[in-house]
Amino acid sequence: MSLLTAACSGGGAASTTEGTTSTSTTGAATTAPPVVPPERAAALQAELDGFVAASSTAGVSAAVLWADGAFWEGSAGLADETAGRALTPRDTMRIASTTKSFTAAVVLQLVEEGRLGLDDVLAPLLPGRGLDEALTVRHLLGHRSGLWNFTLDPGVDTAGKAWDPEEILALAVDRGRVFPPGSHFAYSNTNYVVLGLVIEAITGNPAESEIRSRLLVPAGAADTFMAGYEPGEVTALPYGDPGAAVDYLPLDTSSWTAGALASTPADLVRFGSALFAGGLLSVDGLAAMTIPQAAGGEGAHYGLGLELLEISGRPAWGHRGGIPGYLSALFYFPGSGLAVALTANDWRGGDLWGLFERLAVTAL
Numbered sequence: 001m002s003l004l005t006a007a008c009s010g011g012g013a014a015s016t017t018e019g020t021t022s023t024s025t026t027g028a029a030t031t032a033p034p035v036v037p038p039e040r041a042a043a044l045q046a047e048l049d050g051f052v053a054a055s056s057t058a059g060v061s062a063a064v065l066w067a068d069g070a071f072w073e074g075s076a077g078l079a080d081e082t083a084g085r086a087l088t089p090r091d092t093m094r095i096a097s098t099t100k101s102f103t104a105a106v107v108l109q110l111v112e113e114g115r116l117g118l119d120d121v122l123a124p125l126l127p128g129r130g131l132d133e134a135l136t137v138r139h140l141l142g143h144r145s146g147l148w149n150f151t152l153d154p155g156v157d158t159a160g161k162a163w164d165p166e167e168i169l170a171l172a173v174d175r176g177r178v179f180p181p182g183s184h185f186a187y188s189n190t191n192y193v194v195l196g197l198v199i200e201a202i203t204g205n206p207a208e209s210e211i212r213s214r215l216l217v218p219a220g221a222a223d224t225f226m227a228g229y230e231p232g233e234v235t236a237l238p239y240g241d242p243g244a245a246v247d248y249l250p251l252d253t254s255s256w257t258a259g260a261l262a263s264t265p266a267d268l269v270r271f272g273s274a275l276f277a278g279g280l281l282s283v284d285g286l287a288a289m290t291i292p293q294a295a296g297g298e299g300a301h302y303g304l305g306l307e308l309l310e311i312s313g314r315p316a317w318g319h320r321g322g323i324p325g326y327l328s329a330l331f332y333f334p335g336s337g338l339a340v341a342l343t344a345n346d347w348r349g350g351d352l353w354g355l356f357e358r359l360a361v362t363a364l
Contacts, residue, residue: 033069041072043362047355048076055350058239059087060342063265064363065273067337072363073266079236079345091236092223092262093343095328096321099261100192102211104141104305105275106199108285109214111137115202118288118304125201126194130173135181137198140191141304142293146177149188151255162228163254168193185299189258192305196257207257219274221267227260228253234262236345238325259323268330268341272318276332276339290317312361322347329356338363 048060059077073089110116116125118138123131132146139145150156150168172190179186196207203210208226216224225232253260274280281289289306293299301308306317311331318331329352330341340363342356 033071034066036064036066036070036072040362041074044072044359045074045076047358047362048074051350051352051355052077056346056348057344057350057352058346058348059091059236060344060352060355061087061089061091061093061236061265062340062342062359063089063269064341064359065269065339066363071266071269077346081237081239087236087345089266090223090264091345092225092232092234092264093236093328093345094227094234094238094259094321094323094326095261095263095268095330095343096255096259096323096326097189098263098268098319098321098328098330099255099257099259101275101305101319101330102215102261102271103192103195103199103207103257104289105280106207106210106214107137107141107195108281108289108304110199110202111288112282112285116198122194122198125198126169129169132177132181137195138304139181140195140198142185142299143187143191143302144182144185144293144299145188145191145194146179146181146183146186147188147190147194148172148175148178149186149190150193151189156254161254165193165197165254165256168254169197185293185302187302189255192258193254193256199257211257211261215271215274215280216267218279219267219271221263221271224261224263224267224271226256227262229256229260232262236343239346240325240348255323259321263328263343265341265343268328268343269339272330272332272339272341273337276317276334277337311357312364314360314364316360320353327352329353331356331360333360333364336364 058081061075063073065071075087075089077087079085079087079091111118119136122135123133135145199207199210208229289304291303293302307319309316314333316331316333321328327344327347332339340360344352
């Protein structure tokens with residue numbers, strides 16, 4: 001869940017883009033989104049450059065999409081330290097648990113279509129798996145299932161073996177429930193692997209295909225793909241140990257619908273804006289995602305596939321992700337219609353969450 005950080009060495013290279021006016025094939029000018037003021041674009045880029053210069057992180061990329069359509073993206077540092085290749089905003093990285101917001105959105109779409117209910121019992125949907133008879137779809141989405149979290153088990157080598165989602169579910173059932181469904185909040189990647197199986201059971205299609213057709217295509221997120229399941233290359237190398245790339249290529253695919261998407265910050269802000277602008281879910285569907293699971297204590301910050309955080313005094317909904325070698329964050333500020341995304345191909349050094357907050361404040 002957290003943007004994990006440590007310390008080591010890195011380098012810097014920068015890139016920024018702004019909106020430009022385009023013309024149609026007939027020669028008539030088309031409407032272009034507002035251009036980000038140069039001073040604001042420079043301030044955003046300076047945050048990335050300063051972060052890489054002051055920390056050991058290999059590289060960071062970010063994107064901002066304002067409510068009026070103005071867009072900025074930038075990067076700093078390296079995609080490949082050994083080769084000295086500069087990171088660009090269009091380099092793809094694993095986004096880890098930020099994947100969960102995509103998976104949850106597909107599930108909520110199925111609910112809106114009347115093909116699934118949030119309070120549907122899971123056992124009839126996935127028969128023969130030994131699931132608790134009290135376990136529901138809502139429990140999975142809100143991390144209140146009581147299913148064991150497979151990624152916290154030191155005996156499960158997610159980097160050395162390509163685990164099948166059914167194997168993950170079987171392992172969780174064999175471990176026994178951590179608590180009765182609905183009684184507590186406990187973040188578990190197993191929940192969202194199981195939701196991938198639910199999507200497939202309802203639609204008859206691979207979950208990654210449903211994410212693509214239902215979310216990525218409508219949002220214009222053309223550079224996003226499910227690593228290990230769809231064609232695509234993660235172009236920014238992962239780092240995590242001092243002075244060496246982490247040996248995670250190909251990276252863990254066991255996280256699947258819990259954390260295997262690869263993307264760019266530009267695609268992430270497009271998805272976030274489309275989700276909150278009503279392009280992917282109805283008002284009721286989005287409301288279901290943004291109701292915290294508890295009034296206080298654990299779960300008070302989590303809806304259904306979305307985290308609620310206060311960033312510089314402003315509420316923001318989104319998700320953070322971390323997987324060996326990569327970190328990500330996507331958050332949307334309902335009060336201003338602003339979407340901000342940040343990715344890093346390193347989890348060795350620097351306060352990445354502090355960088356995200358500074359980017360958000362600058363953009364706001």
